[in-house]
Each structure stands twice: as C-alpha cells, then as structure tokens.
Amino acid sequence: MKKSILSTLAAVATVAVLSGCSASAAGDTSGSKELTKIVIAEPVHGVGYLPLYAAMANGYFEDAGLDVEITTLTGGAHVNAVLSGDAWGFIGGPESGAIANAKGAELVTIAGVVNKANIYWTAAPDVDIDPDDLAGSLQGKSIAIGRHGGSPEIISLYLMQQFGIDPDDMVITNNDQSGSEIALVQADKADIAVTTEPVLGQGITEGVWTEPFVNVPAELGDFAYSSIVIDSKTTKEDPDTVKAFTAALDKGMNFVLDDPDGTAKLAATEFPTMAADVLQPTLDRAYADELWNGIDISDEGIQLDLDVARDAGLLVDNGKVTIDTLLDRSFMP
Numbered sequence: 001m002k003k004s005i006l007s008t009l010a011a012v013a014t015v016a017v018l019s020g021c022s023a024s025a026a027g028d029t030s031g032s033k034e035l036t037k038i039v040i041a042e043p044v045h046g047v048g049y050l051p052l053y054a055a056m057a058n059g060y061f062e063d064a065g066l067d068v069e070i071t072t073l074t075g076g077a078h079v080n081a082v083l084s085g086d087a088w089g090f091i092g093g094p095e096s097g098a099i100a101n102a103k104g105a106e107l108v109t110i111a112g113v114v115n116k117a118n119i120y121w122t123a124a125p126d127v128d129i130d131p132d133d134l135a136g137s138l139q140g141k142s143i144a145i146g147r148h149g150g151s152p153e154i155i156s157l158y159l160m161q162q163f164g165i166d167p168d169d170m171v172i173t174n175n176d177q178s179g180s181e182i183a184l185v186q187a188d189k190a191d192i193a194v195t196t197e198p199v200l201g202q203g204i205t206e207g208v209w210t211e212p213f214v215n216v217p218a219e220l221g222d223f224a225y226s227s228i229v230i231d232s233k234t235t236k237e238d239p240d241t242v243k244a245f246t247a248a249l250d251k252g253m254n255f256v257l258d259d260p261d262g263t264a265k266l267a268a269t270e271f272p273t274m275a276a277d278v279l280q281p282t283l284d285r286a287y288a289d290e291l292w293n294g295i296d297i298s299d300e301g302i303q304l305d306l307d308v309a310r311d312a313g314l315l316v317d318n319g320k321v322t323i324d325t326l327l328d329r330s331f332m333p
Contacts (some may be wrong), residue, residue, distance in 0.1 A: 053270050107231060253292060
C-alpha cells in the first residue's frame with residue numbers, strides 16, 4: 001500500500017475541530033450539592049455528538065449531579081487520555097476500545113451516541129466516478145482516509161474489500177486531523193476524501209467536492225460508530241456516576257430526536273463559524289441518514305464494528321474481544 005503520513009495541515013477547516021465546548025456545565029448554582037467533575041475526551045468537535053452537547057447545554061448532567069467537561073484531542077489522543085486516567089471517558093468508536101483491550105486494557109462501552117457510520121466518500125469535481133465500477137474509477141487515485149487506526153480508515157478499508165477495490169491500487173494518505181481533507185483536495189493532494197459531517201457539507205458548499213458517491217450509513221446500516229467508552233474499573237468502583245451519566249445522556253439524545261428546531265439552535269451555538277447554508281443541510285443529512293436512534297447499542301451494531309476492525313487488519317485479537325466484554329448495557333435507562 002502506498003502511504004504518506006501527513007501531519008496536521010495549517011489550513012484546516014475551521015468547522016471541523018473547535019478547541020473548546022460552549023455547552024460546558026456551569027456548576028451547581030444552588031450550592032446545595034457538590035457536583036462530580038468528569039472529563040470526556042472527543043477526537044473532533046462534531047455535529048454527530050450533539051446529543052452529548054445537548055445534555056450539557058440543557059443542564060441534564062448538572063441535574064444528575066455531574067459537572068461534565070469536554071476536551072478535544074486529535075490523532076487518537078482521546079483514547080490515550082482514558083488509558084492514562086486524564087479523562088473519565090471518550091466518545092468515539094468502540095473498536096478503538098477493542099484495539100486497546102487486545103493489548104491489555106479493560107475498556108468498556110456504556111452508551112451509544114451515533115449508531116450509523118457518519119462517513120462519506122466524495123470526489124473532487126473533476127474526478128469521474130462510475131458507481132457501477134468503483135474499482136476501476138478509483139484505480140490510481142489518491143485518497144485522504146483519516147488518521148491511521150481511526151474509524152474512517154477502518155471502515156473504508158473494509159468497504160474496499162466489499163467493493164473489490166485493492167488498496168494497493170490507490171495512493172492512501174492518512175490525514176491526522178479531521179477537516180484537513182479539505183486542504184488536501186484543494187491542493188490536489190487527494191482526488192477522493194473520506195470525510196464526515198460537518199466537513200462534508202462545508203466541502204460541498206464551497207465546491208471542493210461533490211455530493212458523496214458512497215453513503216456509508218446506508219451501506220452498513222446499524223453500526224456502533226460513536227459511543228461513550230470508559231475504563232471498566234469505573235463501572236465497579238463508581239457505578240452511581242456511570243448510571244447518572246447515561247441517564248442524562250439519554251435525555252440529551254431524546255432532545256435531539258424530538259426537537260430538530262431546538263437542535264438547530266444548539267448546533268448554531270456549538271459551531272458558530274459554520275454558515276447557516278452549511279449547518280442546516282448537515283443537520284438535514286444527519287436526520288435523513290438516521291445517525292441518532294437512542295443510546296442503546298444493538299448486538300448487531302457492535303458486532304459489525306468488531307468485524308469491520310478485524311477485516312481491516314487493525315484489530316488482531318484472535319476473538320478475545322466479544323460483545324460481552326466490550327459492551328455493558330446495565331447502566332442504560
């Protein structure tokens with residue numbers, strides 16, 4: 001496989017990663033109860049995580065006795081933050097926890113946030129794609145595929161197998177920071193981008209690339225894409241906090257599912273640099289593709305996540321990681 005590893009580009013799309021979270025819990029103003037402080041590490045500040053942001057902005061975590069802080073850590077550092085004890089949990093692919101567990105960690109998934117794969121393949125406007133001959137269309141093309149070991153890369157390598165595409169026939173670039181694929185395509189460093197919302201919508205609006213030619217949510221169906229993953233010892237030592245967290249997250253999820261207008265207002269606050277003509281189509285696509293459907297995770301969704309990681313060659317565990325060891329539903333409302 002031809003591969004060039006790029007470090008973070010300066011011309012990153014500003015909507016892709018924000019250094020802070022505007023929906024941070026303000027603390028218990030009543031003074032009657034001390035809040036339990038927990039940190040959630042995220043790999044990108046993304047639209048898919050709106051149920052988590054809603055739980056913060058609407059005070060659901062505070063009502064549950066929690067002061068939740070989000071920190072954005074790129075390049076896989078969100079997983080390392082949990083392994084080192086610097087974060088209570090991370091939001092991301094359960095397969096990241098599975099890969100860590102195959103190396104001796106004991107991480108566990110306690111709730112889902114995005115239960116469809118928020119990934120899309122798109123091409124520069126001058127690149128011809130024949131949907132009936134993807135292997136032929138992509139031969140010799142360069143593709144920006146996301147960080148090595150991240151969900152976009154894992155899922156894309158799996159889909160290449162399904163589509164009969166030989167990765168060795170392409171020039172694959174691992175771009176470490178989400179959003180940098182815009183700069184790569186603009187600079188003619190990539191013909192194809194594997195991207196997520198809201199970066200997809202920005203690139204379409206700016207004419208960087210076309211509408212996606214592979215809609216991964218539709219291709220894979222039910223899939224544990226972004227979940228809350230924590231150290232399993234937390235579930236044993238502090239189960240009350242875990243239960244309080246998932247109950248508040250569930251309220252945030254229901255808000256997003258039940259109130260699209262309120263969710264749009266929240267999104268405008270969370271992503272203040274996104275133009276309305278980018279943000280609203282991004283939300284429309286998320287609802288149309290059913291990225292959110294509750295915090296429960298089906299056996300099928302997490303098993304597919306494990307299968308994809310194994311088939312992509314990034315989870316080598318000889319079957320050690322199973323649904324039972326990776327998923328703990330006992331804290332879901």
